[in-house]
Amino acid sequence: GAGVSQSPRYKVAKRGQDVALRCDPISGHVSLFWYQQALGQGPEFLTYFQNEAQLDKSGLPSDRFFAERPEGSVSTLKIQRTQQEDSAVYLCASSLIQGAAGELFFGEGSRLTVL
Amino acid sequence: LAKTTQPISMDSYEGQEVNITCSHNNIATNDYITWYQQFPSQGPRFIIQGYKTKVTNEVASLFIPADRKSSTLSLPRVSLSDTAVYYCLVGEAGAGSYQLTFGKGTKLSVIP
Numbered sequence: 001g002a003g004v005s006q007s008p009r010y011k012v013a014k015r016g017q018d019v020a021l022r023c024d025p026i027s028g029h030v031s032l033f034w035y036q037q038a039l040g041q042g043p044e045f046l047t048y049f050q051n052e053a054q055l056d057k058s059g060l061p062s063d064r065f066f067a068e069r070p071e072g073s074v075s076t077l078k079i080q081r082t083q084q085e086d087s088a089v090y091l092c093a094s095s096l097i098q099g100a101a102g103e104l105f106f107g108e109g110s111r112l113t114v115l
Numbered sequence: 116l117a118k119t120t121q122p123i124s125m126d127s128y129e130g131q132e133v134n135i136t137c138s139h140n141n142i143a144t145n146d147y148i149t150w151y152q153q154f155p156s157q158g159p160r161f162i163i164q165g166y167k168t169k170v171t172n173e174v175a176s177l178f179i180p181a182d183r184k185s186s187t188l189s190l191p192r193v194s195l196s197d198t199a200v201y202y203c204l205v206g207e208a209g210a211g212s213y214q215l216t217f218g219k220g221t222k223l224s225v226i227p
Contacts (some may be wrong), residue, residue: 004158033213042202043159043216056213091158100206100215101147106158 002026004107006092009091012113021077021110025094032075033104034067035091043091049075050098082114119203124222133190135221141182145179148179151202153220161186166187176213190223198225 005024013019025032032049035043036059045059050073060067064083069075079086089111093104120138127133139148147166151159163170165186167176176189190197200220204210 031213035217042200042219042220044217045214048213059214064167093158099212101212104151104215105157105162106160108157 004092004094004105005055006090006110007088008110010111010113011106012104012115014115015083016046016081018078018080019082019112021079021090021092021112023077023094023107024093025075025092025103026096027073029094029096029103030098031095031100032069033095033100034075034094035063035093035106036075037089037091037109039088046077047102048100082112082113085096087112087114119205119216119218121201121203121218121221123219124224126191126224126226129194129215130192133193133223135188135190135201135203135223136185137188138185139203139205142183142205143207145207146183146205148177148183148208149204149206149215150175150177150188151204151217153202154202159217162201171208193225195224195225195227197223199223 007022008046023025034046037043047067049069064080066078089109091109093103149164150162153159163175163177167179170177178187200219200222202217204215206215
């Protein structure tokens with residue numbers, strides 16, 4: 001596709017449910033990032049992949065959060081046993097080059113609401 | 116990671132030039148400066164990036180003084196569609212740096 005695609009765009013989960021958010025980056029992009037954006041705040045870094053390798057997961061808020069990119073393209077962010085504080089927009093971004101120095105192309109995000 | 120400080124909000128009339136200044140007093144030698152724009156319900160979009168002096172592209176200019184402790188994003192003749200949040204980021208060049216810190220950004224409101 002022409003840009004970064006994320007699905008679902010909107011997800012409502014009951015507290016305690018598991019959710020999976022998908023990101024399709026721009027074809028050929030080496031780097032993939034996940035960010036979390038709470039209402040009225042700027043995006044906050046969660047994790048970074050270089051191809052299939054997860055090189056930085058220091059931003060994941062708890063061990064309930066897990067991300068993978070097994071074939072170096074599509075990525076999934078999984079949240080287990082969701083809590084109300086997990087409600088946020090989850091943004092995926094990809095970049096042609098390694099690291100965060102280049103232009104990041106963001107998707108429109110997946111808005112998660114935990115009831 | 117260098118911390119950035121920028122105004123929370125700004126108002127401007129249509130057709131005016133808007134300058135948004137960002138302070139980054141502890142910027143490191145290898146750090147570059149990047150600005151992103153974000154509309155509601157969309158992901159951030161890259162505007163411009165620079166290291167020193169002045170950079171200009173088709174949508175904006177970025178002015179960086181010699182000491183690099185601040186930078187100014189200049190938007191010429193803004194329109195209503197420029198109403199958005201603008202983020203100033205400082206990040207380290209190089210393949211080993213993975214995080215960008217967005218902060219709260221500057222909410223620009225363009226008034227008719």
